[in-house]
Amino acid sequence: MGRYTRLREIRRMDPERDFEQIFRWLTQYEFPWDYTQGVSVAFLRDYGVPHISQLLDRTQEFEHNGQKRYDDTVLLGYEMAADGFDSARGRAAARHLNRIHGTYHIPDDDFRYVLATTVVGPGCWIDRYGWRPLCANEKAALALVGHKLAELMGIPDAPRTMAGYEKLLDDYEAAMFAYHPANHRVANxxxxxxxxxxxxxxxxxxxxxxxxxxxxxxxxxxxxxxxPPWLRTLAHRALRTRATVVRLLPARPDSRPGLSRPRSYPFGYTLDDLGPAWAQHRPLRPLPREDTR
Structure with missing residues (x-):
C-alpha cells in the first residue's frame, strides 16, 4: 500500500454515506497519534470555562483518578465507533455515557461546546502537525461523527459541518473563557x-x-x-520534524491499527468499568494493540 493510497480512496468517498469508514481510517491508520494529541488539547480547552472546570474539580476525578478518567473518555469513544455508531455495542456505550452525565444536569450548550472541542481540536492538530493536512472529506467526516454522537446522546442542534463546529467553538469561548482557580487545578x-x-x-x-x-x-x-517565543518555535519545529519523518515511513497496513493499550486496564475492561465507580456488568473487551508510531 502506498503512502497516499487511503487518501486517494477517501477523496472518492461520500462523507454522508462513508463517514464512519473515513473516521476509522483517519483515527486508526492515517493519524492515530495526532488524533490522540488533538483530543488531549480538547480536554484542556474544556477547562477554560469556569463552570465546566468547577464541576470537574468538585468530582475530584482528575485529581485522584486522572489516568483512568483520560482512558475512560478515549475508550468510550472507541466503544461507540468500533462496530459502528448504530450497532448494539455503539448504542450501549452511548447509553452508558448518558447515564454517567445524567447525574450532573449539564446544559445542552456545554455538551455542544465539549463536542465542538473534540471535532475541531483533532482537526486543527492534524492540519498543523500531521504528516499531511486533512482533505475536505476527512473534515466533513469528523463533523458528521460529532453530529452522530450528538444524536446518540440526545444533544439537540449540533452542527453537521466543520465550519459550524468552528463557529460554535469560537463564539462559546469568546463568551465563556475566563480564569478561575478550578481551571488551573483541573488542568494541573x-x-x-x-x-x-x-x-x-x-x-x-x-x-x-x-x-x-x-x-x-x-x-x-x-x-x-x-x-517564551524560542520555546514555542522549538516545540513547533520538533513536531513538524516528526511529521516529516512519518511522511517518509510506509503506510500502516490494515493488519496493524494504531491503537494504544489503555494504561488503566492492562488486563482488559468491561463497558461498566468505564466511568466513576458508581456507574457499574458486560463481557471483557479485547485490548487495543500497542503501537507508538
Whole structure:
C-alpha cells in the first residue's frame, strides 16, 4: 500500500454515506497519534470555562483518578465507533455515557461546546502537525461523527459541518473563557497525567513543551504563563520534524491499527468499568494493540 493510497480512496468517498469508514481510517491508520494529541488539547480547552472546570474539580476525578478518567473518555469513544455508531455495542456505550452525565444536569450548550472541542481540536492538530493536512472529506467526516454522537446522546442542534463546529467553538469561548482557580487545578491534574507517561527526569520539560503548544487565550483562562517565543518555535519545529519523518515511513497496513493499550486496564475492561465507580456488568473487551508510531 502506498503512502497516499487511503487518501486517494477517501477523496472518492461520500462523507454522508462513508463517514464512519473515513473516521476509522483517519483515527486508526492515517493519524492515530495526532488524533490522540488533538483530543488531549480538547480536554484542556474544556477547562477554560469556569463552570465546566468547577464541576470537574468538585468530582475530584482528575485529581485522584486522572489516568483512568483520560482512558475512560478515549475508550468510550472507541466503544461507540468500533462496530459502528448504530450497532448494539455503539448504542450501549452511548447509553452508558448518558447515564454517567445524567447525574450532573449539564446544559445542552456545554455538551455542544465539549463536542465542538473534540471535532475541531483533532482537526486543527492534524492540519498543523500531521504528516499531511486533512482533505475536505476527512473534515466533513469528523463533523458528521460529532453530529452522530450528538444524536446518540440526545444533544439537540449540533452542527453537521466543520465550519459550524468552528463557529460554535469560537463564539462559546469568546463568551465563556475566563480564569478561575478550578481551571488551573483541573488542568494541573491533567498535565500530571500526561507527564507521567514519560521518564521522571523529562517530566518538567514535557510540561513546558505542552504549554508552548497552547494558544494565549487558553493559557490565560487556565492561569499559565505564555511560554517564551524560542520555546514555542522549538516545540513547533520538533513536531513538524516528526511529521516529516512519518511522511517518509510506509503506510500502516490494515493488519496493524494504531491503537494504544489503555494504561488503566492492562488486563482488559468491561463497558461498566468505564466511568466513576458508581456507574457499574458486560463481557471483557479485547485490548487495543500497542503501537507508538
Amino acid at each position: 491534574a491533567t498535565f500530571r497525567v500526561m507527564a507521567s507517561w514519560y521518564p521522571a527526569a523529562l517530566r518538567p520539560a514535557v510540561a513546558r513543551f505542552s504549554l508552548a503548544l497552547l494558544d494565549e487565550p487558553l493559557l490565560r483562562a487556565l492561569g499559565f504563563p505564555v511560554q
